[in-house]
Amino acid sequence: xxxxxxxxxxxxxxxxxxxxxxxxxxxxxxxxxxxxxxxxxxxxxxxxxxxxxxxxxxxxxxxxxxxxxxxxxxxxxxxxxxxxxxxxxxxxxxxxxxxxxxxxxxxxxxxxxxxxxxxxxxxxxxxxxxxxxxxxxxxxxxxxxxxxxxxxxxxxxxxxxxxxxxxxxxxxxxxxxxxxxxxxxxxxxxxxxxxxxxxxxxxxxxxxxxxxxxxxxxxxxxxxxxxxxxxxxxxxxxxxxxxxxxxxxxxxxxxxxxxxxxxxxxxxxxxxxxxxxxxxxxxxxxxxxxxxxxxxxxxxxxxxxxxxxxxxxxxxxxxxxxxxxxxxxxxxxxxxxxxxxxxxxxxxxxxxxxxxxxxxxxxxxxxxxxxxxxxxxxxxxxxxxxxxxxxxxxxxxxxxxxxxxxxxxxxxxxxxxxxxxxxxxxxxxxxxxxxxxxxxxxxxxxxxxxxxxxxxxxxxxxxxxxxxxxxxxxxxxxxxxxxxxxxxxxxxxxxxxxxxxx
Numbered sequence: 001x002x003x004x005x006x007x008x009x010x011x012x013x014x015x016x017x018x019x020x021x022x023x024x025x026x027x028x029x030x031x032x033x034x035x036x037x038x039x040x041x042x043x044x045x046x047x048x049x050x051x052x053x054x055x056x057x058x059x060x061x062x063x064x065x066x067x068x069x070x071x072x073x074x075x076x077x078x079x080x081x082x083x084x085x086x087x088x089x090x091x092x093x094x095x096x097x098x099x100x101x102x103x104x105x106x107x108x109x110x111x112x113x114x115x116x117x118x119x120x121x122x123x124x125x126x127x128x129x130x131x132x133x134x135x136x137x138x139x140x141x142x143x144x145x146x147x148x149x150x151x152x153x154x155x156x157x158x159x160x161x162x163x164x165x166x167x168x169x170x171x172x173x174x175x176x177x178x179x180x181x182x183x184x185x186x187x188x189x190x191x192x193x194x195x196x197x198x199x200x201x202x203x204x205x206x207x208x209x210x211x212x213x214x215x216x217x218x219x220x221x222x223x224x225x226x227x228x229x230x231x232x233x234x235x236x237x238x239x240x241x242x243x244x245x246x247x248x249x250x251x252x253x254x255x256x257x258x259x260x261x262x263x264x265x266x267x268x269x270x271x272x273x274x275x276x277x278x279x280x281x282x283x284x285x286x287x288x289x290x291x292x293x294x295x296x297x298x299x300x301x302x303x304x305x306x307x308x309x310x311x312x313x314x315x316x317x318x319x320x321x322x323x324x325x326x327x328x329x330x331x332x333x334x335x336x337x338x339x340x341x342x343x344x345x346x347x348x349x350x351x352x353x354x355x356x357x358x359x360x361x362x363x364x365x366x367x368x369x370x371x372x373x374x375x376x377x378x379x380x381x382x383x384x385x386x387x388x389x390x391x392x393x394x395x396x397x398x399x400x401x402x403x404x405x406x407x408x409x410x411x412x413x414x415x416x417x418x419x420x421x422x423x424x425x426x427x428x429x430x431x432x433x434x435x436x437x438x439x440x441x442x443x444x445x446x447x448x449x450x451x452x453x454x455x456x457x458x459x460x461x462x463x464x465x466x467x468x469x470x471x472x473x474x475x476x477x478x479x480x481x482x483x484x485x486x487x488x489x490x491x492x493x494x495x496x497x498x499x500x501x502x
Contacts, residue, residue: 018045022127025154027146028059033201034157035060041127041147050076050087052118054131054145056098069095069108071133073118079420086418087120087129088435088444090473111138119441121418126150126261130441150261151440153223153345154254156367158205161194162252169194171205172252173223179250180226182237187212188228191219195363199270199324204365209276209349211358218356219349221364225256227298233354236302240346244294260291260343262439263415264369267312267345268328273320276359285362286315286351287329294341300353309333309340315351317362328370333415371438372414373445379409380432385449394489396450403430403451410434426470426491429453448489 022041027034037058044051054071071093079086093116097106114137120129128148135143146152154173164170164178168190177188195206207219215233220226222240225248229237242257249255273285290299291309310331317327347364350356378385378395380403385395405421412419416439424431429452436445470491471482490498 017047019043022148024127024147025149027152029144029146030059031141034159036154036160037065039147041129043122043127048078049074050078052076052087052120052129054147056100056103057095057145058100058103059143065103067098067100067103067106069098069106069111071095071116071131073116076118079422081121081418081420084121084123084418086420086437087118087122088420088437089116089118091116091118111135114138119437119444120147121441123261128441146442150259151371152368153258153343157198157201157203158194158365159201159203161203162250164251168192170250171221173254173258174205174221175223175225175250175256176207176219176221177226177228179256180228182227182229184228184231184238185226188226189217191217192221197272197363199365201365204363207347207349207362207364209356209358209360216350216354216356216358218353219360219362221347222299223258223343223345236298236300238353239298239300239302240344241296241298242292242294242342242344243296244342245296257294257342257344259294260340260369262371263291263310263333263340264331264439265372265415266328266330266370267367268326268370269367270324270326270365271317271320272322272324272363273317273349274322274361275319275357276361277357279356282350282352282355283318284315284351285317285347285349285360286313287317287327287345287347288313288315289329289331289343289345291331291340291343293338297344299344299346306336307338308336309338317351324365331415369440371416371440371442373417373436373438373443374413375410375434375436375445375447376413377411378434378447378449379411380449380451381407382409390445393446394448394450396452398452399429400453403432408432408434410436412436414438426450431489450489450491 020043024041026037026039040055042053051074057068057071058065059068073089073091076087076089092113094113095108095111097108115134117132128151131145133143135141155171158171160172161169162172168178170176170178176192178190180188189210189212191208193206195204198204207221209219210217224240224242227239227241244257267289289312293307295307297305310333312329312331314327314329349360349362375390377388381399381401403423405423408421410419418437420435422433432449432451434447
């Protein structure tokens with residue numbers, strides 16, 4: 001019997017604990033400068049709670065990688081939002097030494113405990129997380145770690161480049177005529193180069209037009225692949241295209257497409273545009289982004305495509321007088337019943353094929369997708385939270401009813417916002433918390449509503465000199481011993497509520 005009981009315990013333990021390793025791209029941002037690497041994130045589900053470990057975390061430097069160590073957050077409460085399992089936490093973490101080969105020294109042993117804020121989600125087989133690692137005490141900076149691809153563009157600041165053909169280069173994840181297909185590819189010329197004139201960092205992409213046999217060849221760059229298939233510039237055999245079924249790779253070993261698994265609200269970029277010779281009939285540069293299901297698509301289109309999820313286009317980018325200008329282009333979503341899998345972005349020196357002048361150029365830098373996470377209103381049991389403002393985080397109302405998370409209504413603006421709602425019973429009512437998180441996990445807005453039973457409202461409270469102050473985290477969890485460096489909502493003995501940094 002004892003052997004059977006032991007076997008049953010082992011089986012039940014195996015059921016209760018589930019671990020998954022995610023081999024994912026990681027973008028580390030320090031002082032506004034980003035670097036890319038790959039890493040392994042381990043997620044362990046244990047009796048309804050989750051542990052997350054970022055193993056062998058490193059920082060990139062001019063002298064090579066610097067080992068930081070293993071970052072582990074434990075006992076994270078999950079929330080379900082549609083098909084996504086959301087994980088949020090704010091914890092003090094002691095980083096431990098890693099074991100990656102070739103790293104002789106790990107910073108972990110020299111670091112004090114650090115505060116780490118997590119925003120993450122598991123959706124199907126994909127993981128997306130943001131970690132804010134507060135190393136202000138030791139390194140005077142907060143390190144932001146974006147984990148998982150398919151929500152933002154790789155190499156958005158054009159710092160990394162690879163050889164394409166001959167002695168020419170293309171930015172990683174981007175392509176021009178240097179790697180074009182098509183019968184006219186050998187005549188297309190070269191239209192892209194690395195520029196030291198950058199909006200941020202050390203580089204941008206310079207796209208420029210040329211003249212071939214007296215015909216203007218627009219400078220064009222894409223996340224897909226260029227096809228030069230006709231002598232006439234306006235022929236749609238000249239296009240940018242993507243097809244996730246193709247296995248071709250570029251000089252960096254990357255495919256000619258960029259995955260995108262979500263629905264952004266807009267795309268933004270910083271540009272400089274000038275025409276070599278002013279052309280009043282064709283004065284504009286252009287940028288377009290088309291989200292598809294990953295099957296073949298080309299821009300400009302040669303037919304009606306039903307695999308399109310959304311489009312964003314600005315074909316009126318005017319000369320910027322040698323200044324960096326931020327442009328923002330909203331996505332317009334179709335009614336096609338397809339899921340986002342890839343995005344085709346195309347940038348050209350002129351909105352009209354074969355127009356402009358031979359000296360036109362576009363410099364582009366810091367391109368990204370924007371995911372809104374705006375909360376425009378809150379209701380509890382159908383009652384508006386009075387004087388709601390997106391910038392005001394704490395509220396108090398009176399209700400004489402039992403409240404659950406389902407009783408909280410959240411009005412939002414944004415295509416793919418994730419919303420977490422939580423309710424905690426208190427001695428005189430309920431503590432309701434709402435977190436609105438952008439689809440790429442980069443932004444979060446938190447709100448707390450203290451719901452007091454009117455019979456125990458502030459105006460009816462008796463002196464409570466012996467009552468202690470109760471502290472709550474921004475996600476509504478009561479804590480007994482607040483940690484230094486964290487933000488808390490505090491309920492005082494006299495019934496007042498304050499928000500403070502400990």
